[in-house]
Every structure is written in structure tokens, then in C-alpha cells.
Amino acid sequence: MAGRYACGVSSVPPIRRIAHLDMDAFFASVELLRYPQLKGLAVVIGGGRRKVDEIIRQKYADRPLSEIPAAAFPLLKDYVGRGVITTATYAARQFGVGSAMGMMKAARLAPDALVLPVDFEEVRKYSRGFKAIIREIAPVVEDRGVDEVYIDFTDVPGGQREGGRVLARLIQKAIHGQTGLTCSIGIAPNKLIAKMASEFNKPNGISVVHEADVQTRIWPLPVRKINGIGPKAEVKLHQLQLHTIGDIAAQQREWLVDNFGKAYGAWMHDAAWGRDDRPIVTESEPVSMSRETTFDRDLHAVRDRVELGAIFTDLCRQVAQDLRRKGYVGRTIGIKLRYDDFRIATRDQTIEEFTCDPDTIRKVAGQCLKRVQLERRLRLLGVRVGKLEKSSSQQPATAVREQPALYASADTPADPQADTLAGTLDLF
DNA sequence: TCTGGGGTCCTAGGACCC
DNA sequence: TCTGGGGTCCTAGGACCC
Numbered sequence: 001m002a003g004r005y006a007c008g009v010s011s012v013p014p015i016r017r018i019a020h021l022d023m024d025a026f027f028a029s030v031e032l033l034r035y036p037q038l039k040g041l042a043v044v045i046g047g048g049r050r051k052v053d054e055i056i057r058q059k060y061a062d063r064p065l066s067e068i069p070a071a072a073f074p075l076l077k078d079y080v081g082r083g084v085i086t087t088a089t090y091a092a093r094q095f096g097v098g099s100a101m102g103m104m105k106a107a108r109l110a111p112d113a114l115v116l117p118v119d120f121e122e123v124r125k126y127s128r129g130f131k132a133i134i135r136e137i138a139p140v141v142e143d144r145g146v147d148e149v150y151i152d153f154t155d156v157p158g159g160q161r162e163g164g165r166v167l168a169r170l171i172q173k174a175i176h177g178q179t180g181l182t183c184s185i186g187i188a189p190n191k192l193i194a195k196m197a198s199e200f201n202k203p204n205g206i207s208v209v210h211e212a213d214v215q216t217r218i219w220p221l222p223v224r225k226i227n228g229i230g231p232k233a234e235v236k237l238h239q240l241q242l243h244t245i246g247d248i249a250a251q252q253r254e255w256l257v258d259n260f261g262k263a264y265g266a267w268m269h270d271a272a273w274g275r276d277d278r279p280i281v282t283e284s285e286p287v288s289m290s291r292e293t294t295f296d297r298d299l300h301a302v303r304d305r306v307e308l309g310a311i312f313t314d315l316c317r318q319v320a321q322d323l324r325r326k327g328y329v330g331r332t333i334g335i336k337l338r339y340d341d342f343r344i345a346t347r348d349q350t351i352e353e354f355t356c357d358p359d360t361i362r363k364v365a366g367q368c369l370k371r372v373q374l375e376r377r378l379r380l381l382g383v384r385v386g387k388l389e390k391s392s393s394q395q396p397a398t399a400v401r402e403q404p405a406l407y408a409s410a411d412t413p414a415d416p417q418a419d420t421l422a423g424t425l426d427l428f
Numbered sequence: 429t430c431t432g433g434g435g436t437c438c439t440a441g442g443a444c445c446c
Numbered sequence: 447t448c449t450g451g452g453g454t455c456c457t458a459g460g461a462c463c464c
Contacts, residue, residue: 046432084432099464104429118432145435145464230462263438264461292433332456342431346458382433436463443456 017153017164017187018280019138020194021171023130024182024203026147027087030126031116033180034065042092042113044076046085047103070114077111079103082294086118090203126179133174138167142280150191152280163187163208172204192276193218195227214274219246226271233260233268248272285388286328290336291318292382298340301374305424308381312369312428315383316362323356323385330354330385333364337372338380347371354389361385366428374421 023029027045032038060068085101095110106113127146135141138159140152151171153159159167164187176182182204186197189211196218200207209217223245224234240259242248248256249272257265270276293315299308323329333355334348347368355361365383 082430082432086432100431102429102431105431108429148464228462232461261439287436288434290434294432334457344459348457350456380432434464436461438461439459441457443454445453446451 014154014160016189017159018189018191018194019151019153019164019168019185019187020191020198021134021149021151021183021185022198022202023147024184025087025089026126026181027118027123028089028092028116029181030123031119032089034122035068035116036066037068037070038073038089038114040091041070041089042095042110043073043089043116044085044092044097044106044110044113045087045116045118047079047081047083047115047117073114073116075111076103076107076113076115079107079115082296088113126181129179130175130181130183133178134171137171137174140280140282142282150194150280153187163210165206165208168206172206190274190276191278191280192227192271193274196221196225199225211274215246218274219244219249219272221245223248226268228267228271233264236260245272285390286326287388288330288332288384288386289319289322289326289328289388290382290384291315291322292336292380294338294380295378298377298379300377301424302421308378309428311381312365312383313362315381316365317358319383319385320356320358320361323388323391327391328388329356329391330388332386333361333368334384334386335365335368335372336380336382336384337378340377340379342379345372348384348386350387354387354391356385356391369428374424 028043031043031045056068056072057065059072081103083103085097085099085103085106087099088097088106092110092113095113097106097110097113123146131141131143131149134149134151138151138153138156140155142150144150153164153167156167158170161167168185168187172183172185184198184202184205186194186200186207186209188194188197188209193209193214197207197209200209200217221244223229223237223242224231226245229237236259237243237248242251248268251269253266253269256269259265260268293311295311301308331352331354332348332350334346336344336346338344349364349368351360351364361383
């Protein structure tokens with residue numbers, strides 16, 4: 001039986017090594033590839049309401065992008081409009097601006113930072129690119145959005161060397177070599193710790209956290225660093241005098257369950273102890289698809305009903321197009337709206353037949369709108385289709401046909417009789 | 429000078445059925 | 447007469463994430 005051990009490492013089960021890879025300042029870095037002259041400058045990516053990009057290109061139509069002087073780019077302090085920052089270069093982060101911050105607030109902190117619009121096409125292209133590069137090296141990858149993935153290093157050749165560092169370096173080099181972009185990687189026994197570890201050494205860093213390191217490296221962190229503890233849970237934890245992950249770990253599981261509920265309390269206890277056995281999910285089906293838009297100014301269902309109706313129909317058309325393009329049909333159709341006071345209301349209705357037809361979506365969504373209070377001004381309107389199923393019929397990539405006039409078009413004079421909420425509702 | 433757009437998952441009550 | 451549970455589906459809202 002001693003022979004069982006004689007063959008050495010091959011008989012030792014590999015240690016589970018999960019990597020979390022996070023692209024560094026992804027949206028901003030993609031822009032810097034196009035505008036290398038902005039490297040090192042404070043640049044903020046976001047907005048998109050004003051087509052900054054187009055303005056610049058018109059002004060410098062005959063010049064290559066890389067020769068447009070930095071002075072030609074608009075400044076944050078001159079930016080007007082709603083919206084939040086998607087990301088900022090590290091130079092801009094020095095001023096305290098960062099993701100999800102309102103543009104107006106950011107303009108106070110870094111008035112002279114440059115603003116660039118979001119170019120989703122370009123970002124998606126690089127997103128597909130870096131993921132393909134990773135999959136060539138390590139095939140078990142879980143997609144976590146445009147700039148993040150989990151990777152299972154466990155059975156990848158070299159994935160165990162130096163705790164995963166060697167493979168991580170290889171992936172960083174491959175991505176940088178082929179795209180010019182950098183990323184940060186955390187390696188740990190599970191997704192939860194790997195996710196925290198990838199933040200330890202940003203940008204362009206690697207950190208390995210072992211199970212035994214949880215007390216020294218994870219417990220001192222603020223509770224908010226746990227993926228799954230958001231602003232609400234943080235407030236409640238602070239009220240209970242718990243500020244670090246170690247503070248949570250020191251509590252009885254039952255006490256956490258009493259305070260946060262059966263599922264969440266137990267999960268929180270496990271998370272604080274670094275326990276997480278979620279698998280890497282390499283494939284998943286979408287659950288819902290939606291389109292929503294925040295208006296340039298708050299709109300009223302009666303006074304702005306023509307504009308609102310046109311936007312509404314357009315959202316339905318876009319969702320239908322998304323469904324068709326990706327080959328899905330759904331049978332729960334819903335709306336979402338955000339009032340001017342930021343309260344959110346949703347309504348949905350499940351129908352018999354699966355659909356991706358814009359007219360059907362428009363009709364059912366219109367019925368949903370009738371069930372919601374429309375006295376307040378609206379800030380946002382959205383349309384969602386859920387309970388999705390892969391559409392069986394092959395959908396030819398035909399253009400979505402023009403809509404019948406379900407709503408009063410902009411050049412139709414408004415019917416004075418319909419200038420009431422009831423009249424408006426009939427239009428939906 | 430508030431706070432985008434696209435998602436997932438969970439909870440909880442009511443309807444309805446067995 | 448009184449009064450079970452369990453299961454599933456639908457709907458609304460909310461927390462959280464990228």
C-alpha cells in the first residue's frame with residue numbers, strides 16, 4: 001500500500017485554486033488605447049448624453065485620433081447633464097472621483113478632468129477579446145460582466161505553481177501583449193476570497209490568499225468588502241457596532257440569523273469565515289431582458305404624453321429587437337418607472353404565449369402602465385421581458401417592422417379632449 | 429449639486445390545487 | 447363543523463452587483 005504514496009504529487013489531490021480577474025479601469029483604459037495622448041491625465045468616462053466623441057471628431061475630422069490635442073477634450077466642469085461616472089483613470093482617482101459618482105459631484109472634486117463618453121461597442125469588443133485570451137490558457141471561466149471573470153486554476157497545467165502566481169502572470173502577460181490592457185488577479189480557495197484578493201494589489205497586481213490567511217488579511221477589512229454586503233446591510237451592521245469582517249466572524253451564527261434572517265445571517269457568518277463552495281458557472285441562460293432610459297428632464301404623463309408615448313414604444317421595440325437578435329422569447333412583460341422623488345414602481349403581467357413581438361410587448365406593457373400611479377413626474381421608464389425561453393423557430397435577421405401609430409406622433413396635434421390622465425392612459 | 433443601464437436573486441402574500 | 451398542510455405560480459418590491 002505504500003506504493004500509493006510512491007508516485008508523489010500526482011496522487012495528491014490538487015488544491016482548489018480560484019482566480020478572480022478584474023480589468024483595471026476598463027472603460028478608461030480602452031479609451032486610452034484610442035487616445036494615448038491622454039495617458040497620465042485625469043480622465044473620467046461617463047455621461048454620454050452629450051456626444052463628446054462626435055464633437056471632437058467633427059472638429060478634427062482629418063486628424064488621426066492620436067493627434068487630437070488633449071486641450072480639445074471637454075472638461076468635467078463644463079459638463080452638463082445627468083449621469084454618473086463609469087470609471088476614471090488612476091490620475092483622476094487621486095481627486096477622489098470614481099465609479100458610480102454623479103457627474104456634478106465629480107465636477108466639484110476634479111473640475112479640470114477630461115470627460116469622454118462611454119463607447120460600449122468598443123468596450124464589448126475588448127471584453128470578448130480578453131475573455132478569449134483567458135479561455136485559451138484556462139478553459140473554465142465564469143463571466144461576471146464586461147470586465148470581470150472567475151477562473152478555475154485547479155486543474156490547469158501550472159495552476160498550482162507558487163499558489164497560482166505563475167499562471168496569473170502568464171494570463172496578465174497574454175492579455176497585455178495582445179490588447180495593451182492590464183488587469184489584477186486574486187487567487188484563493190474560493191470565489192468569495194478571490195474576489196477580495198483581486199483588489200489587494202491594483203492595478204496590474206496579483207495576490208494569493210490561502211485559507212490560513214483569512215484572519216490576518218480578510219478580518220481587518222471593512223464589512224462592505226464582502227461581495228454581497230451592500231449599503232443597506234452595512235448601515236445595519238454599523239448600528240450593531242460591527243465594522244470589520246472580523247467583527248462579524250466573532251458573532252454567534254444564531255445571533256446573526258436573529259438579526260439578518262435565516263438565509264442572509266447564515267450566509268454572512270460563512271462569508272466572514274471565508275467559507276464559500278459556490279462552483280464556477282461556465283454557462284448560463286438569461287432570465288430577463290430589459291431596456292430603460294432616464295429622461296433629460298422629468299416628464300409628466302399628461303403634459304408630456306406624446307414624448308413619453310414615443311419613448312415607451314421605442315423601448316418596447318428595442319427589447320423586442322434584443323430578444324430577436326439573441327434568439328429568445330418571453331411571457332412576462334413588465335414596466336419600471338422611477339418618479340422624480342426616486343421612488344420606483346414596477347408592474348408586470350404574464351401572458352399565455354411566449355413572444356418577442358414588439359406590438360404584443362407594447363400592448364401588455366401599456367396595460368401595466370395603467371395600473372400604476374402617474375400623477376408624479378417621471379424620471380425613468382423601462383420595459384422588461386422575463387420568463388425567457390430559447391425561441392425554437394429560427395428568427396431571420398429581418399428588420400423590425402415599423403410600428404403602427406399606437407401613440408400620437410409628434411406632428412399630430414394633441415387632442416385637447418385627451419388632456420387628462422384618463423385620456424393619457426388610453427394612449428398607452 | 430444628488431444618484432445610468434442592465435442584470436440576478438430573494439422574500440412575501442395571495443390564488444389555486446391537491 | 448372545523449380547519450390541515452404542501453406545492454406552484456404570479457406579482458411587487460428590494461438588495462445587490464457590474
